[in-house]
Amino acid sequence: MEGISKELEFLFQLIGTDWRSNLERMELGEIDEEHFLELARHHRVYPILYHRLKSSSAQTSVSVLRRLEQKYQFNTFEMLRQSGLMERFARIFNEHNIRVLFLKGPILGADLYGDISLRTSGDVDLLIEVQHLEKAEQLLIDAGYEKDEYIKTVLNDWKWRHHHLTFFDESKKSKIEVHWRLHPGPTKEPSFGELWKRKRKSEITKYPLYFLGREHLFYFLVTHGARHGWSRLRWLMDIERLAQQDLDWIELQVILRKYWSEDVAGQALVLANKHLGLPLGHQMEPLVHGQRPKQLAKGAFYYMKQMINLHTEPLPEDVSTYHKQHMFALMSTQQKLLFMLSCLYPYPEDAETLPLPKPIHFLYFPLRPLLCVYRRIKV
Incomplete structure (x- = not known):
């Protein structure tokens, strides 16, 4: 906690487990209001x-x-709008025999915070x-959405290197x-069938509307938050709330072990304990x-105290370097090995460096080391 602002310290105390007693001891008149509100917006709390x-x-x-109230009111209307969207597409997808699980959004507000x-x-x-991806894409286009064509791919690597498509x-x-x-x-994760079997209804x-069972939700939220460096405290609050629900901890540990996520779960619990006061049972x-x-x-606190936004690219060089190193440190031994092996698989950059006809794209496998060296020399 060394070197953090009083405003961030107050924020931790206000969103933590023991917020009522913390609030009685606080001297809110001493804070920089603008910085406090900026932190509240950044961390989405x-x-x-x-x-x-x-x-x-x-x-x-x-x-x-008053300014928090304005943001709160706007968010209330937005969550109602998103609830309507979720209901609309749950109905559309179901009519076309597409099973769908909702991952976050208003469902988490109701499940974790009661509202x-x-x-x-x-x-x-x-x-x-x-x-069902192609069918879902067409349904969204028919509903007036446009696909963000940001994914570049070669030899169908999009199926495992990426994980979602975005529509606006x-x-x-x-x-x-x-x-x-x-x-x-590359990573190991539950199949859709496994997640569907343990689903809950909102x-x-x-x-x-169906969403993840508690143990799978915990697994998803800790791995998602870790991947983003816990750079928004909203994600850590989710863990603090979920960890106090009726989780089957034995089953959860089986899931975390199976999908190489015990360390990131431990990271999340330590952060929630140290900064939000989560009791560690x-x-x-x-x-x-x-x-x-x-x-x-400790590695994740780098993101919190500097109010780093990983969603705005390009990242500053020092942040980008740190983030790559931290993400690698988070990996289990199995994940590190899988990641290093995946680097041998051709990337879209290889096809851009040396365009080849699609029938002979398999040649990018032996050519990849040479193409990597060429790009480094060229730079």
Whole structure:
């Protein structure tokens, strides 16, 4: 916690488990209001901040509360709009025999916070089976969405190197991400069938919306948050809330071990304990035991204290370098080996460097080392 601003320290205390007693001890008049609000926006925690500050008897700046209220109200309308979108596409996909699981959004607000208005979400994320991807794409286009053609591919590497397609409806400022994997590859993760078997049904709409079972949701959220360096505290709050639900910790450890994610789960629990006050029960001990989870947690604090936004590219060179090193450090031994092997598989850059007819694209395998050397010399 050394070197962090008082505003960030207050933010940790306000969104943590023991926020009520923390709020009684705080002297909110000493903070820089603009910086505090900037942190609230960056970490996407302004709805819960407004809800807690409003419900407390602490002396809060009228200006801060009013501006948080504006953001909270806007988010409430946005979550209602996204709920409607989710219901619409759940119905459309079901009519075309496409099973769909919703990953985040208003469903998490209701499940983790008891109210869709208390969690933010920028888009609708849904997961389908890869064989239905082309059909889903056409359904979205028919509904007025345009596909973001950002994926470059060679030898069908998109199926495992990428994990979602993005669709926009500019007229409605709407964004939908259609996933066929939970994470970009190469990695090992549950099949759609395994996730579907443990699914839950949300009650936020009249039409049934299905989302991940608690243990699979925990696995997904810790791996997603770790991949983004926990650069938004909203993701860590999700873990703090989920870890206090009725999880089957024995089954969860089986899932985490099977999919090489025990260390990132430990990292998330250590961060949630140190910064949000999550009590570490005996059932969590196997995940936080040893030095590695603590070391990984220290590595993630780099993103929090500097308010780093990994979604805005290009990243500064120092941030990009650190992020690559941290992501590699997060990998298990199996993941590191798989990652190094994947580097031998041709990349789209190889096809750009030396365009070849599609029938002989297999030649990129033996040519890849030479093409890599050529690009380095050229630079």
